[in-house]
Amino acid sequence: HWDYDLPANVDAHDLVVCTSWSGTTEETISSYHAARARGAQLLVITSGGPLAEMARADDTPLIELPATNAIPRVNTALMVGALFSALGMTDQLPASLDAAVLESEGAALAKKIGARSLAVYAAYPWRKLTGFWKMAYSETAKRHVMANWFPSGAHNEVVGWEGPYQDSMAVVCLRDTDEATRYAKNFDALLAILTAKGYTVHTVALSGDTVVEKALKSYLVSLWTSYAVAMSLGIDPQTTEFLDEFKRSKAHA
Numbered sequence: 001h002w003d004y005d006l007p008a009n010v011d012a013h014d015l016v017v018c019t020s021w022s023g024t025t026e027e028t029i030s031s032y033h034a035a036r037a038r039g040a041q042l043l044v045i046t047s048g049g050p051l052a053e054m055a056r057a058d059d060t061p062l063i064e065l066p067a068t069n070a071i072p073r074v075n076t077a078l079m080v081g082a083l084f085s086a087l088g089m090t091d092q093l094p095a096s097l098d099a100a101v102l103e104s105e106g107a108a109l110a111k112k113i114g115a116r117s118l119a120v121y122a123a124y125p126w127r128k129l130t131g132f133w134k135m136a137y138s139e140t141a142k143r144h145v146m147a148n149w150f151p152s153g154a155h156n157e158v159v160g161w162e163g164p165y166q167d168s169m170a171v172v173c174l175r176d177t178d179e180a181t182r183y184a185k186n187f188d189a190l191l192a193i194l195t196a197k198g199y200t201v202h203t204v205a206l207s208g209d210t211v212v213e214k215a216l217k218s219y220l221v222s223l224w225t226s227y228a229v230a231m232s233l234g235i236d237p238q239t240t241e242f243l244d245e246f247k248r249s250k251a252h253a
Contacts, residue, residue, distance in 0.1 A: 006034040012040055020051050022070075024051070092210065097220065114170070116169055120134065121147075123179055124152075129174050129218050137225070137226045141226045153190075162197070172201075173204070175204070
């Protein structure tokens with residue numbers, strides 16, 4: 001849930017997990033208050049901030065993570081591990097991930113992307129991964145990202161590629177190694193059209209034994225790609241100046 005409050009059908013029979021690395025995310029805090037008002041079961045996962053303070057004051061189950069790094073997007077492993085542990089699902093986490101291989105994949109992709117903005121496509125079952133890439137690339141490489149999925153992406157956006165964006169946009173397709181034929185047809189059709197128009201389409205394979213492993217690998221590749229692009233352009237990959245200004249402006253509005 002990415003909005004304020006909670007969906008209307010959430011009630012006392014539900015478990016609401018409120019996660020915010022900083023503990024200051026206003027929509028997460030809003031959802032926390034809504035969950036308490038409706039009598040829902042609550043779990044808080046955070047590194048501190050007001051969210052942790054409220055959980056302690058309300059005697060709400062709290063997993064407080066070590067605040068070793070202030071950048072939320074690089075602490076995903078801690079938050080995922082905490083969530084899966086709390087739900088008794090640690091057996092679904094991959095036993096290991098080869099960090100060197102994922103870093104190398106991200107660095108190679110970054111060289112192909114260069115200074116371009118990004119368009120990321122996935123099949124509908126993997127649509128949430130496009131959001132991870134959008135967040136990582138926007139905040140780290142300071143470049144805009146379009147994100148969409150098939151089949152709707154093919155219907156709604158393909159005409160837009162008639163514009164002269166070959167030098168300003170890079171296209172990345174997140175493709176499951178076990179993808180269904182109907183999704184493959186969408187990707188192959190887009191590839192044919194964009195190639196004919198002079199675009200280069202890059203593929204990131206979603207590989208692994210489980211859905212979780214595929215998702216985590218893709219997310220880590222997005223971080224390494226974003227980091228490598230930022231470093232190649234002389235951009236600080238950690239700072240988020242406009243985001244910080246945006247939050248300050250909201251606070252004083």
